[in-house]
Amino acid sequence: MSYELRDHTADVAVEATADTLSALFAAVADGLTAASAESVPAAGERFEFAVEAEGREALLFDYLDRLIYERDVRLVLPAAHRCEVSEPADDGDGWRLAASARGVPLDAVAAREIKAVTYSEMALERRVDGWYAYVVFDV
Template structure:
């Protein structure tokens, strides 16, 4: 999995590729961390959270938005991201019973990150994730994403 930071007018963009959707989410989140600071110290405790959305692109947006929220509430820079992504087109995730309350079209990411105290880093504030030019595509060799952040 890889990511590159791309200049984008007054904003910053992350372009990422990965072999799996979960690894792609982790890679884009790692790009968000890299856009926030030059070096990430090994301090901080892991925290977990879950995000649910109605589609893959919305899930990526909401996941990144949640990382920015966690930064602001916990006063930490989320780093070392780990994700498990599931959705309706996963094998076995939908039942054939239309009355089954567990039969849903929702996508979910079970995530964790290490929260580096903001006092330990010289971080640039990323204000928000945007839908501007956002791309999330399955490719022959895995997954691709392009996400713009407002700085």
Template sequence: MSYELRDHTADVAVEATGDTLAALFAAVADGLTAASAESVPATGGDRFDVEVTAESREALLFDYLDRLIYERDVRLVLPADHRCAVVEPNEAAREGDSADPDAWRLAAGARGVPLDAVAAREIKAVTYSEMALERRGDGWYAYVVFDV
């Protein structure tokens, strides 16, 4: 799993890869963290969990990143050290999840680094502008633009 920050006109983009869809989502979230602060303390901050449900893979990624930005604003923390699990619609149905068998689901966790412990720049929002999320060979690829 890896990510790179890319310059984008008046914004910042994250280009990421992962062996699995879950690893890809975590890599994009790590890219969001890196776009927000040049350095993040290796320790400190409490872990928190988020769950997201959406109608498609792309919507799931968008809603997950949007939720991380929301958590930053509400908790006054920079989400870091991301962990994700993604459940595809057919997997949910096989596991007997009757809430919405057609929904994509994500269960994730992050370490909330207090904003006063980092020199963070504000990422205003995630955008659908130029978003890409696709399988490439044996892995996954994503490109996401953030409004700064």
């Protein structure tokens, strides 16, 4: 899995690839962390959470939005992301994500505030060689 930060008209974008959808979500989240701080110390405790949504794109959006929320509520920079994406079951339940991150105290990093995740130009697709995502964040 990998990600790259991309310049985007007064915002920042993350472009990521991975072999699995779960690894892709984690790569985009790692990109969010990198967009927030140039260096991230090994400090912080892991925390867990879950997210549900009607579709894949909505799940990615809600996951990233939740990371920004956790940053604001816990006063930590979420880092070292782990997640497991579950497709809808035959009974019609939505997409689910079980996630964890290491919460690095904000006073331990020089963090740039990412205000929000956007749907602007969002891409989430399966390709021949794996999964691809492109996400723009409002800074």
